[in-house]
Amino acid sequence: MTIKMIDQIIAYNKTFVAQKGYEKYLTDKYPDKRLAVLSCMDTRLTELLPAALGLRNGDAKIIKNAGGLVISPFDSAMRSLIVAIYELGVDEIMVVAHSHCGACHMSYDHFHHLMLERGITDHTLDTIRRCGIDLDQWLEGFKDTPQSVRHTVKTIKTHPLVPADVVVRGFIIDSTTGQLEEVIPTLAEYSFTRLCFKADVIEPLSDTDFFAVHTPEGTFKMAKADFYRVFNNVVKTKSYQQDGIYHYSATPAKALPFLGK
Numbered sequence: 199m200t201i202k203m204i205d206q207i208i209a210y211n212k213t214f215v216a217q218k219g220y221e222k223y224l225t226d227k228y229p230d231k232r233l234a235v236l237s238c239m240d241t242r243l244t245e246l247l248p249a250a251l252g253l254r255n256g257d258a259k260i261i262k263n264a265g266g267l268v269i270s271p272f273d274s275a276m277r278s279l280i281v282a283i284y285e286l287g288v289d290e291i292m293v294v295a296h297s298h299c300g301a302c303h304m305s306y307d308h309f310h311h312l313m314l315e316r317g318i319t320d321h322t323l324d325t326i327r328r329c330g331i332d333l334d335q336w337l338e339g340f341k342d343t344p345q346s347v348r349h350t351v352k353t354i355k356t357h358p359l360v361p362a363d364v365v366v367r368g369f370i371i372d373s374t375t376g377q378l379e380e381v382i383p384t385l386a387e388y389s390f391t392r393l394c395f396k397a398d399v400i401e402p403l404s405d406t407d408f409f410a411v412h413t414p415e416g417t418f419k420m421a422k423a424d425f426y427r428v429f430n431n432v433v434k435t436k437s438y439q440q441d442g443i444y445h446y447s448a449t450p451a452k453a454l455p456f457l458g459k
């Protein structure tokens with residue numbers, strides 16, 4: 199009979215403890231960096247994620263699930279984050295999705311097929327549905343990774359039980375190189391035929407909030423603080439102050455660094 203993986207692990211564990219393999223991991227339950235990381239269970243990230251973030255044992259609370267998602271404000275991931283904040287002193291949260299995630303494009307239909315093959319019956323599935331469980335939603339993945347990260351960040355940030363001073367930022371990590379790319383939250387956006395600034399959209403934002411202006415030329419995206427820094431002349435104009443809108447007839451060179459496709 200072949201030895202099952204778990205039995206092999208149990209045997210390894212005995213040696214690990216006997217040889218005091220744990221000594222270099224000694225720490226306590228409080229995260230030294232006051233950080234929580236919500237990420238995906240993908241095996242490519244098991245060692246890569248902490249290595250690429252420079253995290254050692256004891257540094258951060260790492261919460262993982264399929265996709266690194268908060269799927270509803272009172273799900274298990276969110277519960278863990280709340281515990282991390284109140285009980286363990288976490289004041290910064292990183293949501294870290296990754297490239298080529300298996301949870302991308304997941305769907306109930308796909309699982310339904312596999313479940314039937316493994317002996318689960320439609321009767322069982324119907325019973326679950328009758329209990330009010332929306333299996334389609336529960337097993338649904340996401341189509342667009344940045345969009346999904348933004349959604350999870352927003353759910354955490356706007357959660358009624360998350361204190362306002364907790365920092366929440368979203369990222370996508372490259373599953374091969376470990377390179378982190380920040381997913382900039384866009385809190386406000388509007389479309390116009392050319393670059394323009396609308397006071398009623400921009401002014402309610404906080405300095406670090408981003409807004410996006412969609413134009414035929416592309417999308418200009420910047421934080422309110424950038425707007426105040428780079429376009430300070432615009433802020434002071436009569437049209438922005440009084441009419442609430444300022445538009446450029448031609449895009450100024452200083453706006454180009456904010457232009458994405």
Ligand SMILES: [Zn+2]
Pocket residue numbers: 238239240264265266296298299300301
């Ligand atoms: Zn994944």
